[in-house]
Amino acid sequence: MNTAHNIYIHVPFCISKCKYCAFYSSAVAPDWESYCNGICYEIDFWAEKLGKIKIPTVFFGGGTPSLMPINIFQRIITHLGNKFNLSGCSEITLESNPGTLTNDKLHDFISCGINRLSIGVQSFDDTELKFLGRKHDAKTAINLVENAQKSGIRTSADFIYGLPNHSVKNVISLCNKINDLGLKHASLYELTIEPNTPFGRMNLDMPNNDEMADMYLAISDNLKIPRYEISNYAEPGFECMHNKNIWDGNAYIGLGHGAMGRIFMNNTWYEQSGGDIKFSELNDQVRATERVITGLRTVQGIKLDNEIKNVVDINYINIHNDLVKLKDNRIYATDAGMLILDELLVNLIK
Numbered sequence: 001m002n003t004a005h006n007i008y009i010h011v012p013f014c015i016s017k018c019k020y021c022a023f024y025s026s027a028v029a030p031d032w033e034s035y036c037n038g039i040c041y042e043i044d045f046w047a048e049k050l051g052k053i054k055i056p057t058v059f060f061g062g063g064t065p066s067l068m069p070i071n072i073f074q075r076i077i078t079h080l081g082n083k084f085n086l087s088g089c090s091e092i093t094l095e096s097n098p099g100t101l102t103n104d105k106l107h108d109f110i111s112c113g114i115n116r117l118s119i120g121v122q123s124f125d126d127t128e129l130k131f132l133g134r135k136h137d138a139k140t141a142i143n144l145v146e147n148a149q150k151s152g153i154r155t156s157a158d159f160i161y162g163l164p165n166h167s168v169k170n171v172i173s174l175c176n177k178i179n180d181l182g183l184k185h186a187s188l189y190e191l192t193i194e195p196n197t198p199f200g201r202m203n204l205d206m207p208n209n210d211e212m213a214d215m216y217l218a219i220s221d222n223l224k225i226p227r228y229e230i231s232n233y234a235e236p237g238f239e240c241m242h243n244k245n246i247w248d249g250n251a252y253i254g255l256g257h258g259a260m261g262r263i264f265m266n267n268t269w270y271e272q273s274g275g276d277i278k279f280s281e282l283n284d285q286v287r288a289t290e291r292v293i294t295g296l297r298t299v300q301g302i303k304l305d306n307e308i309k310n311v312v313d314i315n316y317i318n319i320h321n322d323l324v325k326l327k328d329n330r331i332y333a334t335d336a337g338m339l340i341l342d343e344l345l346v347n348l349i350k
């Protein structure tokens with residue numbers, strides 16, 4: 001029997017494009033039947049290759065998966081259950097945007113299997129939401145968070161900080177509101193300006209690196225839930241298992257246009273993309289490098305096994321142990337290292 005694979009399903013459709021967004025997504029209404037047929041075709045393809053493997057987690061990401069009609073979601077879950085072994089699947093996450101999910105629809109998704117909802121709140125300030133190009137207001141977002149929490153499913157929310165004119169004060173206020181909502185999982189992302197976006201063409205007066213670093217550090221000081229990954233915070237036991245599995249280097253299948261996966265088949269790793277179903281072998285060096293890049297994003301870091309020893313410069317760790325540490329045969333970034341993770345990785349990886 002082949003190894004277990006997590007499943008990521010990309011739903012690249014949104015009601016409109018946010019001004020900062022460089023993700024693969026379209027604001028054109030999709031033909032849901034064709035989309036669903038495509039996903040089912042890809043499920044068949046991988047089931048043929050891998051057999052009835054175990055699926056530990058499923059993640060519907062986007063885009064805006066909460067736009068999906070319930071019958072489409074139901075067909076995909078049923079098809080996954082027919083072709084793979086979902087009996088030990090502990091987490092089915094749906095990414096959502098406020099304004100696209102009524103309370104009734106949320107309960108329909110829950111009865112069809114989701115047990116985790118990730119909500120794109122982004123800000124509690126209506127002026128900021130408008131600036132970001134979001135279509136919802138703060139009240140709608142808070143209502144969705146509260147309805148999801150009341151329903152008993154695990155609830156997470158995404159936020160963006162580091163907007164023009166933001167300072168530590170804004171981040172503290174954001175953290176206090178997250179604390180007040182009692183969220184057990186939250187993702188806080190620094191606003192990054194991508195070239196081919198409306199923000200990329202606007203010459204915005206962004207906070208400088210030092211100001212961004214102060215804001216990043218203020219999150220850990222003010223949020224009640226601890227950091228477990230560079231941008232993710234959770235009460236212990238409420239981490240996103242799907243993302244954790246991927247950051248830990250486990251196998252996953254990406255379904256749908258814009259999705260990517262890492263397949264482990266016949267003792268070989270493959271990189272894979274969804275939609276047109278392409279896959280090619282990953283050599284040991286690339287695979288180990290990827291494990292370092294994703295593993296060091298997590299607070300627990302990565303085990304220093306033989307594969308990893310081949311790609312990291314141990315001497316760099318010895319010299320820069322204020323940034324990266326080796327303890328109990330694991331490598332992990334310190335708080336100072338997390339602040340400059342991209343630069344650290346360039347120096348750490350041979």
Ligand code: SF4
Pocket residue numbers: 013014016017018021022023025062063064097120
């Ligand atoms: S909702 Fe998400 S994926 Fe869609 S445009 Fe906005 S940021 Fe991009």
